[in-house]
Amino acid sequence: MSDVRDEDLVDAARVPIAAVMLGAAGLLPLILALFVRLAGGVYPDTPIPIVLGGLALSYAALILSFLGGIWWGVAATRATPELMPRLMAIAVVPSLIAWLVVAMAWNFPATASTTLGVTIALTPLVDRWLAQHGLVPAWWMKLRLPLSLALAALTLGLGFSLA
DSSP, rough: OSSSOHHHHHHHHHHOOHHHHHHHHHHHHHHHHHHHHHTTTTTTTSSSHHHHHHHHHHHHHHHHHHHHHHHHHHHHHSTTTTTHHHHHHHHHHHHHHHHHHHHTTTHHHHHHHHHHHHHHHHHHHHHHHHHHTTTOOOOOOHHHHHHHHHHHHHHHHHHHHOO
């Protein structure tokens, strides 16, 4: 007889409210920057929209790097010895891309945001791989997919508004 009740399985698949709230709050810097940028209207090159836009792109790059850190932590604590090297190698890629994007953001904002937005949009593929190998909670994809797609869309929109 199993020690796991049906209710426990349902709860295990439910995204914790704190994860939803904090994850959604993580989108606020890009929402604010995009709003300010678009509200600039006929004066899009004034300092506040430009500075906020640059900071928001840097923030999105930071979030991408953070995801790599999560993957590294999963690799170090949950992956089998066979999966660990591959996952650790994948985990360093987001930080390298984030560094590249920040380096080119001021001179090439549309290119930087496109690179960043597409990379963020692709991160659920790694998350799905983690879920398929049982390395993350059952609710992981319910949280990660909408957050990643929203962050990617905001990043792309902001970058093109800065171009």
